[in-house]
Amino acid sequence: MPRTTDSPSPLGHMPGTSLHRQLFLVLRDEITRGIYAETGALPKEEALCERFGVSRITVRRALSELAALGLVERRHGLGTFVRADAPAGRSSPSLSVIDSLRKTALETDVEVLEVATAVPPADIAQLLLLAPGEQAVHALRLRSIKGTPVILTDAWVPAALGKRVSAAALRKQALYEILMAQGVKFGRVVQEITAQAADPAYAGWLRTEVGAPLLKLVRLMHDPESRPVQYITVYMSPERSRILMDISADTVNTLSAGQLVHDVPRG
Amino acid sequence: MPRTTDSPSPLGHMPGTSLHRQLFLVLRDEITRGIYAETGALPKEEALCERFGVSRITVRRALSELAALGLVERRHGLGTFVRADAPAGRSSPSLSVIDSLRKTALETDVEVLEVATAVPPADIAQLLLLAPGEQAVHALRLRSIKGTPVILTDAWVPAALGKRVSAAALRKQALYEILMAQGVKFGRVVQEITAQAADPAYAGWLRTEVGAPLLKLVRLMHDPESRPVQYITVYMSPERSRILMDISADTVNTLSAGQLVHDVPRG
Numbered sequence: 001m002p003r004t005t006d007s008p009s010p011l012g013h014m015p016g017t018s019l020h021r022q023l024f025l026v027l028r029d030e031i032t033r034g035i036y037a038e039t040g041a042l043p044k045e046e047a048l049c050e051r052f053g054v055s056r057i058t059v060r061r062a063l064s065e066l067a068a069l070g071l072v073e074r075r076h077g078l079g080t081f082v083r084a085d086a087p088a089g090r091s092s093p094s095l096s097v098i099d100s101l102r103k104t105a106l107e108t109d110v111e112v113l114e115v116a117t118a119v120p121p122a123d124i125a126q127l128l129l130l131a132p133g134e135q136a137v138h139a140l141r142l143r144s145i146k147g148t149p150v151i152l153t154d155a156w157v158p159a160a161l162g163k164r165v166s167a168a169a170l171r172k173q174a175l176y177e178i179l180m181a182q183g184v185k186f187g188r189v190v191q192e193i194t195a196q197a198a199d200p201a202y203a204g205w206l207r208t209e210v211g212a213p214l215l216k217l218v219r220l221m222h223d224p225e226s227r228p229v230q231y232i233t234v235y236m237s238p239e240r241s242r243i244l245m246d247i248s249a250d251t252v253n254t255l256s257a258g259q260l261v262h263d264v265p266r267g
Numbered sequence: 268m269p270r271t272t273d274s275p276s277p278l279g280h281m282p283g284t285s286l287h288r289q290l291f292l293v294l295r296d297e298i299t300r301g302i303y304a305e306t307g308a309l310p311k312e313e314a315l316c317e318r319f320g321v322s323r324i325t326v327r328r329a330l331s332e333l334a335a336l337g338l339v340e341r342r343h344g345l346g347t348f349v350r351a352d353a354p355a356g357r358s359s360p361s362l363s364v365i366d367s368l369r370k371t372a373l374e375t376d377v378e379v380l381e382v383a384t385a386v387p388p389a390d391i392a393q394l395l396l397l398a399p400g401e402q403a404v405h406a407l408r409l410r411s412i413k414g415t416p417v418i419l420t421d422a423w424v425p426a427a428l429g430k431r432v433s434a435a436a437l438r439k440q441a442l443y444e445i446l447m448a449q450g451v452k453f454g455r456v457v458q459e460i461t462a463q464a465a466d467p468a469y470a471g472w473l474r475t476e477v478g479a480p481l482l483k484l485v486r487l488m489h490d491p492e493s494r495p496v497q498y499i500t501v502y503m504s505p506e507r508s509r510i511l512m513d514i515s516a517d518t519v520n521t522l523s524a525g526q527l528v529h530d531v532p533r534g
Contacts, residue, residue, distance in 0.1 A: 051466075093394075095487075148531045195481065210319070217525075221519075238462040241528065247455075258511070260508060
């Protein structure tokens with residue numbers, strides 16, 4: 001539901017040659033969301049010029065990039081159309097989708113990209129209550145479904161708990177299963193959901209574009225005594241993945257169902 | 268924690284003149300996430316060339332754009348540094364942050380951008396069980412904290428329930444409060460969390476860049492008889508907003524705490 005009413009153009013301060021890249025990212029996102037699925041037709045070039053406040057040349061460059069990726073085809077004199085083999089729009093978040101999910105288990109293939117003992121970044125070390133310079137076990141895994149990468153998982157476990165965490169073990173079991181087999185019990189989980197722009201490494205693993213939005217989920221897992229046992233970050237492309245929840249109205253916007261938090265100076 | 272090991276460069280197929288824009292989006296995202304907060308120094312130009320697989324000219328253009336936005340300053344012979352007045356990194360998702368949130372209420376100012384009766388997009392009409400061509404009440408609101416926009420809310424309510432929904436009413440009450448005052452009761456809520464690239468309108472309202480990632484939350488709210496009463500989409504910039512949850516380990520990855528769903532052909 002793109003709108004142009006009353007919106008100031010935020011493009012003004014950008015150098016001209018990069019505008020087509022911004023258009024490309026937005027249009028690509030809209031195509032994979034199924035915005036143009038009904039007729040298959042993208043808006044006319046003039047309409048795109050007006051919506052983005054850019055020249056015809058800029059619009060044409062963005063459309064050429066989409067065509068080069070195989071997402072659209074340009075029909076002479078007719079306009080630009082989403083290709084029939086472009087990724088389809090996904091099902092809406094309805095009760096029936098939720099109910100059908102209860103029956104399907106998540107079956108993914110795991111590739112272990114890295115298992116190493118290392119000093120974690122300062123913020124993660126602090127959350128895991130590690131001493132300065134103290135090492136932890138780091139595991140980087142990529143999960144795929146039928147060859148399509150869907151989840152990149154970046155996990156840190158305190159060294160004392162991570163002794164049995166190896167690439168061979170992670171190919172057979174989930175990290176929490178390895179920890180549980182050692183006697184670790186799980187209690188409260190603090191979960192944060194946010195988004196970030198894909199850097200080259202993540203874009204490569206998740207097969208998306210550098211700069212494209214990624215959905216990011218961070219979990220700090222504790223044992224029943226509230227000691228941190230695992231810090232895990234999950235990256236997914238919104239082109240293929242999303243988070244679905246079935247909640248009651250009285251828990252919406254609470255800390256069990258997800259509270260919106262804004263980091264804004266309160267003056 | 269950017270990594271370059273084993274990552275194929277996805278930049279290869281992009282026209283050269285737009286590469287700096289992709290760097291710009293990723294670096295801007297990292298600066299606002301506080302990745303460089305410890306020393307304030309960005310990586311050297313050579314390191315950025317290597318990480319993104321681009322030329323020195325491209326790196327310099329991206330850094331110039333960041334400087335033009337006031338996010339970094341380039342010190343001759345020393346490198347590029349995050350400016351002291353750039354947005355600060357936010358607190359980590361810890362138990363203490365969660366506990367302090369219980370005490371703070373969300374106080375926002377609301378601006379009503381649009382209230383109108385209209386035919387909703389086909390997917391929303393279907394979810395609200397409307398007949399083809401049937402109208403609904405559409406409300407678009409922007410919530411701010413101390414003048415900083417944080418939440419854009421796009422809501423649809425079936426016309427029969429939306430009679431008292433007006434701009435004046437929405438300035439005084441939340442939409443669900445107006446509906447409850449009419450006797451509407453709430454039951455199950457299907458919630459979807461995803462991310463998308465900001466188009467010009469949303470980037471303008473939420474004061475971010477076109478193409479920058481937005482966090483997107485969709486809620487389909489039902490009454491106790493499972494009839495849909497409200498479809499609401501919430502857009503936030505991850506620079507300022509995130510979703511925090513406090514859950515128990517045994518509900519992680521369930522439909523009450525958020526199940527990861529992948530739309531991949533299972534072939």
